[in-house]
Amino acid sequence: MTPAKKTSKDTKPAEVAPKSSPASSPAAVKLTANGSIAISIHAKPNAKESSIAGLSDAAVEVQISAPPKDGEANSELVRFMADILGLKKSQVALDKGSKSREKVVLLDGDCGLTPAEVVVRLKKQCGDE
Template identity: 50%
Template sequence: MSIVSPMKSASEICQRVSIYSVSYFSSTATSKMPAKKQKKTEKGMSLAAADTGTSKGDSEGAVVANSNSTVAIKVLAKPGAKFNSITGIGEERVGIQIAAPPVDGEANTVLVKYLSKVLGVRKTDVSLDKGSRSRQKVVVVSGMDRQSVLDKLGSQVDNG
């Protein structure tokens, strides 16, 4: 009596494996894709909502007077420069070169110190509100009005 095992050909086995792997990978890829896109969309919406949260801030530009007697400065930081300076005051942001690398918050510390010196206020009156890991930051200054902040920043643009 001979035992005959039901052997499948190699091509038939490969074909079945490829069908299973294609169906497995395509079903997992499609189920994960919408979730990732949704996260990006939610993130984009939240960022857009954060930028347009204050209608007063959008109309006034880079320097905004808040309701709690503080002034918010929207900054475009340029770390790694040779020296600290204000490169320009645009409609959306104030460009500031920072003579510190963007490592371990060094540039943020130097930015706050530099702005306190330029504005003539204590370091405790200047704080980083948003953007600790981004080039686009929001710095809040207390004890000054919007016009005096603009005047002092403007006077430093030509001196940089």
């Protein structure tokens, strides 16, 4: 009986993300409590050009064509994510990880996208359809 309680506790936080389609939405793209979409990013600065290198459950690997100096890579990441997702730069913000390769980017709740749609657009960019 007690293992069932542990399972129910484990599923409560995960219930937020599966509202879009659980099979197509990796854990790297989540719906937050306030309606925003959080994307976990593993950034690779100093790349030849900005691109999506891969998409896993842990994070979206993004190659950034800017050096990690004076916030240049962070600005390029926000610009690039807005561009590939078809959003305005004002709808995309760096939430965590300004000085780390592990970052979290937030999309406004009123951006008109679901986590599943974000995953589809990211997969199109990395060729994993």
